Amino acid sequence: MSKAWPVVLFASLLATAAYAAPPREWIGQAALPDLVVGFQRAAEGSLIVERIPPGETVERWSRMVTTQRFAGVIARGGSLQEWHDYMAGALARDCQRSRSSEPARLTVAGRPAIEFRGDCPLNPATGQPETYFIRAIEGPADLHVAQVAFRHVPSAAEAEWARAHLASVTLCHVNSTEQVCVVGPEEFDR
Numbered sequence: 317m318s319k320a321w322p323v324v325l326f327a328s329l330l331a332t333a334a335y336a337a338p339p340r341e342w343i344g345q346a347a348l349p350d351l352v353v354g355f356q357r358a359a360e361g362s363l364i365v366e367r368i369p370p371g372e373t374v375e376r377w378s379r380m381v382t383t384q385r386f387a388g389v390i391a392r393g394g395s396l397q398e399w400h401d402y403m404a405g406a407l408a409r410d411c412q413r414s415r416s417s418e419p420a421r422l423t424v425a426g427r428p429a430i431e432f433r434g435d436c437p438l439n440p441a442t443g444q445p446e447t448y449f450i451r452a453i454e455g456p457a458d459l460h461v462a463q464v465a466f467r468h469v470p471s472a473a474e475a476e477w478a479r480a481h482l483a484s485v486t487l488c489h490v491n492s493t494e495q496v497c498v499v500g501p502e503e504f505d506r
Contacts, residue, residue: 348481351381355374362386378468382463411437427453
């Protein structure tokens with residue numbers, strides 16, 4: 317998968333967003349001190365933030381952690397299953413011989429969530445393999461996604477790091493007291 321597909325998905329969902337109130341829910345996650353913000357866009361309550369190693373770009377990266385908030389998607393009747401089906405379809409369409417694990421269903425902060433892994437052995441846009449690990453959470457109003465991606469086949473240690481990071485991802489709200497729910501001004505347009 318190229319960097320473009322999450323941005324295209326963000327743009328298509330943003331085009332239908334009618335949710336302009338400050339976010340009352342967001343993703344909290346463990347600190348990522350070895351990554352810097354490479355790209356960020358917030359509009360009408362929706363958000364995308366891409367973090368990469370210092371010295372890399374969002375076009376040329378080895379590892380990327382992306383968080384997204386799709387404002388109002390759940391409130392308008394969207395679901396985790398529809399989002400997963402879209403993602404699995406995009407992977408199959410955009411990458412020959414791709415594989416995607418069955419989503420593990422879980423509960424995060426009392427809300428439905430899924431986790432899964434996708435592997436693209438040769439991304440036609442970059443000529444490199446790409447692997448991603450995703451946790452998606454269905455908030456009361458918004459859909460929240462955290463993704464750890466590698467532009468190579470990850471080692472066992474890298475895959476374990478990705479899973480451990482996603483395990484830190486939770487759904488936060490204005491009254492959350494969890495340390496990972498402390499929000500930095502650079503991330504959220506509230």
